Amino acid sequence: MIELINLSKSFVTAAGEVDALRGVTLTINDGDIYGIIGMSGAGKSTLVRCINMLERPTSGDVRLNGVSLTGLSEAELRQVRRRVTMIFQGFNLLMQRNCLQNIMLPLKLAGSVSKEDAEKRALQLLEMVGLPDKAKAYPAQLSGGQQQRIAIARALATEPEVLLCDEATSALDPKTTHQILELIREINRRLGITVIVITHQMSVVQEICNRVAILENGAVAEEGEVSRVFTDPQAHATQTLVYPELADGSAAFGTDASARQRIRLIFNGSEAASEPLLSRMAIDAGLLASVHTASMRSVGGKVYGYMLLEIPGGPNDVARAVEYLRKQPQVTVQTLSAQYTSQGGAQ
Amino acid sequence: MNFTTAFTPEKLQEAWDIIQRDFLTETWATVYVTLLSTLFAIVIGLPLGCVLVMGDAKGIRPLPAPLMKFLNVLINFLRSVPFLILIVMVIPLTRLIVGTSVGTVASIVPLVVAAFPFVARLVEGSLREVSPNVIETAQSMGATPMQILLHVMLPESVPSLITNFTLAITTILGYTAMSGAIGGGGIGKTAITIGYQRYRYAVLYACVIVLVILVQLFQTIGTWLARKSDKRLKQ
Numbered sequence: 181m182i183e184l185i186n187l188s189k190s191f192v193t194a195a196g197e198v199d200a201l202r203g204v205t206l207t208i209n210d211g212d213i214y215g216i217i218g219m220s221g222a223g224k225s226t227l228v229r230c231i232n233m234l235e236r237p238t239s240g241d242v243r244l245n246g247v248s249l250t251g252l253s254e255a256e257l258r259q260v261r262r263r264v265t266m267i268f269q270g271f272n273l274l275m276q277r278n279c280l281q282n283i284m285l286p287l288k289l290a291g292s293v294s295k296e297d298a299e300k301r302a303l304q305l306l307e308m309v310g311l312p313d314k315a316k317a318y319p320a321q322l323s324g325g326q327q328q329r330i331a332i333a334r335a336l337a338t339e340p341e342v343l344l345c346d347e348a349t350s351a352l353d354p355k356t357t358h359q360i361l362e363l364i365r366e367i368n369r370r371l372g373i374t375v376i377v378i379t380h381q382m383s384v385v386q387e388i389c390n391r392v393a394i395l396e397n398g399a400v401a402e403e404g405e406v407s408r409v410f411t412d413p414q415a416h417a418t419q420t421l422v423y424p425e426l427a428d429g430s431a432a433f434g435t436d437a438s439a440r441q442r443i444r445l446i447f448n449g450s451e452a453a454s455e456p457l458l459s460r461m462a463i464d465a466g467l468l469a470s471v472h473t474a475s476m477r478s479v480g481g482k483v484y485g486y487m488l489l490e491i492p493g494g495p496n497d498v499a500r501a502v503e504y505l506r507k508q509p510q511v512t513v514q515t516l517s518a519q520y521t522s523q524g525g526a527q
Numbered sequence: 528m529n530f531t532t533a534f535t536p537e538k539l540q541e542a543w544d545i546i547q548r549d550f551l552t553e554t555w556a557t558v559y560v561t562l563l564s565t566l567f568a569i570v571i572g573l574p575l576g577c578v579l580v581m582g583d584a585k586g587i588r589p590l591p592a593p594l595m596k597f598l599n600v601l602i603n604f605l606r607s608v609p610f611l612i613l614i615v616m617v618i619p620l621t622r623l624i625v626g627t628s629v630g631t632v633a634s635i636v637p638l639v640v641a642a643f644p645f646v647a648r649l650v651e652g653s654l655r656e657v658s659p660n661v662i663e664t665a666q667s668m669g670a671t672p673m674q675i676l677l678h679v680m681l682p683e684s685v686p687s688l689i690t691n692f693t694l695a696i697t698t699i700l701g702y703t704a705m706s707g708a709i710g711g712g713g714i715g716k717t718a719i720t721i722g723y724q725r726y727r728y729a730v731l732y733a734c735v736i737v738l739v740i741l742v743q744l745f746q747t748i749g750t751w752l753a754r755k756s757d758k759r760l761k762q
Contacts, residue, residue: 232667234666257669258670258671259669261666261667261669262668262669265667265668268663270658270660272660272664274661274679274682274683275683275758276683276757276758276759285665285678286668286669289665289668289669289671290669318759319758320758320759334668338668
């Protein structure tokens with residue numbers, strides 16, 4: 181278990197003191213794939229570096245299985261870093277060393293196993309990440325996705341308990357991203373390694389995380405089960421990430437004359453989106469609706485997303501449509517007149 | 528220099544005799560003085576360059592600021608003294624090490640003193656090219672500062688170090704010509720003492736040709752080695 185307790189970090193820069201983290205408190209359970217998401221500059225990178233003490237927090241504590249890391253010496257921290265390993269956005273392999281040598285490096289640094297055993301382990305890891313034939317290849321000969329696989333194998337060499345992923349898929353294309361996330365998920369399942377995923381992409385969190393914390397300006401804006409956060413994003417920062425299209429509140433309804441005829445339907449994780457809701461509304465209430473914009477996604481088998489509907493006719497029809505749709509389960513209805521508030525989704 | 532009288536058949540014949548007599552031994556003297564001086568300069572300059580990078584206030588193993596200041600001032604001082612003056616300045620040191628301050632072997636001492644600060648700066652430049660991300664990655668694996676230097680920074684900068692050591696060799700080769708001033712042997716000395724001071728201009732030009740060939744040779748080998756060692760280029 182990893183506990184971050186009231187973690188703060190400030191840097192002194194030419195422009196003055198910058199607070200990168202302001203009192204972050206999080207608990208990450210064993211076996212979690214825990215997402216930490218935020219816009220650039222939110223403090224995610226600093227946060228992940230505080231977990232393995234590459235950055236020492238200004239105040240607060242980090243506890244790994246109950247042991248406070250802030251109290252450890254550099255030598256003790258080096259031991260901890262063999263149990264809490266890390267992969268990076270830029271892969272950061274040694275370009276002058278072949279894949280096998282790269283994977284063996286952490287074992288060589290630890291000095292705990294013989295060269296033969298290290299090589300054996302490296303070959304097993306190559307197998308595991310799906311690149312058994314690349315032992316003698318140099319990183320420059322590999323694609324980005326392959327390089328990240330080697331980096332993952334390297335991170336697993338010392339049999340860690342925790343794997344920190346710092347924007348590990350941000351430099352990869354969507355297909356490769358998916359494959360790497362699959363691999364990380366498999367590692368989590370097969371080896372029981374706790375994974376902490378730092379990202380700015382909601383899709384990454386959606387794909388593999390079970391819990392997520394949304395970081396904004398160095399503080400946790402929201403935290404919880406991924407499905408819950410997707411269902412009912414509370415903080416403005418979360419709404420911005422979940423539905424970037426809705427980020428600017430009332431502007432999402434459009435600024436033209438028909439904005440007041442528009443209704444925003446938010447699907448809070450249900451089968452609602454797979455039902456012919458609009459057709460049924462036409463039959464049941466005799467109301468027509470055209471879809472202005474829509475964005476749907478599936479998380480853990482449930483559907484989340486939103487639709488912006490335009491109701492032809494007068495304000496009466498709009499009111500009736502709102503009334504009809506509010507009766508549907510797991511659907512939230514918003515209208516422009518209902519005054520969009522940035523904190524907490526208004527009904 | 529009078530060209531009409533410098534290249535008469537008799538003069539050319541005389542030059543050819545000198546070339547046959549001196550060039551093999553003098554070229555060899557130049558080569559071994561250059562290589563030995565470079566070797567010693569690297570022996571001192573390589574660790575010093577490492578200290579400059581590691582011990583920097585923002586380095587991976589910061590050393591006391593006054594020490595770093597002293598090293599930087601010392602290097603800058605040695606690099607700003609003209610070589611000919613440096614030769615004279617280090618005469619006591621040369622006597623201490625070699626036993627005499629004249630001759631080919633004695634010329635190695637001032638060459639090393641002049642070259643090691645240069646090499647240190649070159650090494651510093653090579654090591655600073657190593658990506659800070661890769662260094663951070665090593666730290667995240669629990670590497671000690673010394674392990675980062677030996678297992679990450681130095682191996683990663685091998686091609687750059689070879690390129691820079693080649694630059695050092697060719698520069699030191701240029702300096703050897705001046706060490707003729709304290710009786711150091713070599714093709715540069717032949718150019719000055721026979722070609723210039725005794726008006727054998729044909730010999731002077733022959734010396735220049737040999738020096739050009741030597742520089743080309745070192746540079747070609749260095750470039751080839753650097754390229755061969757660089758795994759980033761292998762496809």
